[in-house]
Amino acid sequence: MASTPARHPPVMADVARAAGVSHQTVSRVLNDHPNVRPETRTRVLTAIDQLGYRRNLLARALVTKHSRTLGVVSFDTVLYGPASTVYGIERAAREAGYFVSIVSLRTIDRAGVRDAVDYLAGQSVDGVVVVAPQRSAARALADLPPDLPAVAVEGGHSGDVSVVSVDQAEGGRLATQHLLDLGHATVWHVSGPADWMEAEGRAEGWRATLRAAGRPVPEPLAGDWSPRSGYEAGRVLAGTDGVTAVFVSNDQMALGVLRAFAERGVRVPEQVSVVGFDDIPESAFFSPPLTTVGQDFGAVGRRSIEVLVRQIESSRAGPRERFVVPPRFVARASTAPLR
Amino acid sequence: MASTPARHPPVMADVARAAGVSHQTVSRVLNDHPNVRPETRTRVLTAIDQLGYRRNLLARALVTKHSRTLGVVSFDTVLYGPASTVYGIERAAREAGYFVSIVSLRTIDRAGVRDAVDYLAGQSVDGVVVVAPQRSAARALADLPPDLPAVAVEGGHSGDVSVVSVDQAEGGRLATQHLLDLGHATVWHVSGPADWMEAEGRAEGWRATLRAAGRPVPEPLAGDWSPRSGYEAGRVLAGTDGVTAVFVSNDQMALGVLRAFAERGVRVPEQVSVVGFDDIPESAFFSPPLTTVGQDFGAVGRRSIEVLVRQIESSRAGPRERFVVPPRFVARASTAPLR
DNA sequence: GTATGCGTTGTTAGCGTTCACAGTCGTGCT
DNA sequence: AGCACGACTGTGAACGCTAACAACGCATAC
Structure with a gap:
């Protein structure tokens, strides 16, 4: 009976030992590297399964320099518009394989946005979405860290970040x-x-x-x-x-x-x-x-993540993009011809 | 003129070098350890300031085993109630010094909640808040990882997690x-x-x-x-x-x-x-x-974070708590005495 | 038979931080 | 003087992972 060495969750080395390979081979399997013998791969996979191994994303982020986390700075997320936008962003981000870390501001001014972005940057986010519907917030986009991929939602064209907005x-x-x-x-x-x-x-x-x-x-x-x-x-x-x-x-x-x-x-x-x-x-x-x-707030959220992820995954000196989502007219009963 | 060794952000060793101390002393200053000579402390502090050093929370989390991130699993965050609750949670968490990572589910069932929690656990969150207003979601609380601090909002009393809810x-x-x-x-x-x-x-x-x-x-x-x-x-x-x-x-x-x-x-x-x-x-x-x-959704958010943080920071075998926030009646013009 | 190459695997060295331990120095006591 | 003890600081080794390189076996080529 194999002694259970610790109550701590298993790490890569445990998997490696169980599969009779080196930890590096485990890493290769996890990252879909091409040159692993199929038989070895399955052996590693079953070991992972048996031990209930889950890779530590923190350790991974530390070495790859990519946390696969996106920051979202928003304002008054209780309002229908911002809430819907953030919802769309979260959904799109998760589908793109990113986590979402959110900061909701009470007052949105230059200092507030900067603090929020600093806070998120401290958490090593790969990029930020700033929902910046106010002119003051849009101005704050000017002093974002220049090397941090960013996209503004409803943010106007000040600063040099990409913008996604409804017309x-x-x-x-x-x-x-x-x-x-x-x-x-x-x-x-x-x-x-x-x-x-x-x-x-x-x-x-x-x-x-x-x-x-x-x-x-x-x-x-x-x-x-x-x-x-x-x-x-x-x-x-x-x-x-x-x-x-x-x-x-x-x-x-x-x-x-x-x-x-x-x-x-x-x-x-x-x-x-x-x-x-x-x-x-x-x-x-x-x-x-x-x-x-x-x-269409969902479209806004999707577009913004699309732009941001493209900016992150390509060379980071991507050109700023500009996306405009068209509105749609909804006729109901509160309007009538003048008599 | 000091040569700029790299375009990469400065690390603790850079600060140590600039201040003429060891990296460990820098760490001590950062973590408010008692035994640092005031003069040394200020020297380190100015070096930090000059270099614009920011500590890497990922590396810190890797060794301390605490990410200072909380996961939130919610459902339909566009509705006023959930949106307000999540807003309150986010605010309270940030004030308590925690980041918030959010997952919004479209359909909330046992598998969905479990997947979301797994997803968050993979990100090494220190605890999770599950906004589980549906009976099926509340049932999903039963199979949360037992060692993960958790609190349910509006979650009923099934499973053995703490619950915060409005009466x-x-x-x-x-x-x-x-x-x-x-x-x-x-x-x-x-x-x-x-x-x-x-x-x-x-x-x-x-x-x-x-x-x-x-x-x-x-x-x-x-x-x-x-x-x-x-x-x-x-x-x-x-x-x-x-x-x-x-x-x-x-x-x-x-x-x-x-x-x-x-x-x-x-x-x-x-x-x-x-x-x-x-x-x-x-x-x-x-x-x-x-x-x-x-x-009072704000109170619900605050309470839930309070309970969760207490659970995280004390021994993790905290007793499950139960918090009930009273509702408040608001009289307006849609009710009148029967004539 | 040796050289070349590729597929596959292992070894080592980090990433940036904290922890455990070991020093050094000065002070107060016997 | 010698010793113990506290305050302060430095050294080394982790944390769990990936990147870079080295090494092995085996097929193909000359």
Whole structure:
């Protein structure tokens, strides 16, 4: 009966002994090296199986200099958008054979992003994905360690990292054009926070579409993504003459707008049409069901990992890439032709 | 001018050379060992600073057997509840000095959980948090590696791991009692999926409260957490006589119920009172604003990390603990006294 | 028969850190 | 003076793995 030398998990040397080969041969089998005799390979494999051996990835990372771990820096991962993006990233990374280490920031500023990346770099991540939807965060991309592969999600084009994002301006255009096509003279806008690039992009698409159609551009109302801010904007709009169409920068705020309108007796879509953005799972069941613009967060996550992994696995001086995922318009019951 | 020996990041030996000490002394400074002369310490510290040295956590983990990384296995991290929980876990872990490696499962079954834990164990995590709200996932806790510190969130009491959870039954009781106090003869229920323990707990609290008050217990309607399933349940309830109060197992389904009622001309709360569960950010702006039961996910995250870290840092044969976080009732406008 | 080559295996030396142990020095005691 | 003891520091050997090289056997070629 073989003495059990230790209660510690078996290491490569144990496998080697059991299979009657050297530890290096075990390593070769594990790493699919070509020149191992089939018979030897199976002997090693059965030894691995019998001992329940699992290779120590830490030791491997120490010598290969690759941890096969990716860092993700995100912000407010409770919001639907960031949560979905991070989910997509995690899934794609795992499919590509990478672990994911996550840091969620409360406030996203230059120092915060830098600290988070430092923290992750200390853990020897092979690369980082920074979900940087705010202008301040995008600026922080400029002082990433230059030798660390990185990709920004929704990060704008500052700094020299690759960027994957949804075409927010196109989304704003789709929403606004839809409302104009319904016969509305112009479209009001409830925007997201000023420093968010997504908010800017959506507002820009809205403004450009109105301009191109030769319509007046009303002063946008500023929100902060929260239902409450939408509610407050909605109260203002309900008390403003001539408002027949509103493009709200996200679905949560649109919910607030609908609520304010309901309280004031403004009927949607009969009197005012409302379009949101994000297509959260709830929006199909708002009262009325919300016309909105959907984003494919899964695609964003997949793309970003694709770009990052390519950057890691090729020479690291890869050219920065730029990937734009198109939004998709979702028509529901909160919009109607002007009568 | 000191020659730069390599473009590689500096290691402990480089610092030692610069400070004129041995690598071991550098290690001692880094680990706050007591017996280092203050002058030597500052010399080492300045050398570290000058070289921009950062200690290699991989090498450290290899020898100490502690990676200071925690694994998190979760399910459907796009939902508000799991997303918030994971967020709380991540934050608490980082504050405790641990990294967090996340695996998000699509389907959560015994094999899935085991694979995920194996995967994480291969990365040498010091412990795992399993967010296991489904009965099948809770069962999977039984075959976790016995020597791996673990804590289950919302995981029931099967297996012998510590559990942190919100008192779902108490939440169900609060909701139901509130409706009874308003004078309703009984309370209908739209439940979550059958195999979710949270759904079970809430239903149990509801049922027990009705029984204790000697009220009839209507057959619950089964949902799947989605707004759509709530909508369908709502249509059934709208067509059922004698329904004056409904306790819905989460806010998303409650939204669907409200929508169905609105379509059928059932006025809330005048004709029917509705209570949800979760207190998602949107629910204050539903039409009408939703009375609901909130869960402190942040507390759940903090507690679970607390328990896990204690288990890791003490002898690993810690007794399994059980932590219950109380829910909190949130009164809004979707409930009213029966007239 | 020796040379050349390839397929296969083993040996050795790291990767960057911590741990165990062994020094060295100065201080206080007998 | 001699000794013990504490504070401080250095040396060597791990941790578990892969990379580089060396060595072996055997076939093929000259």
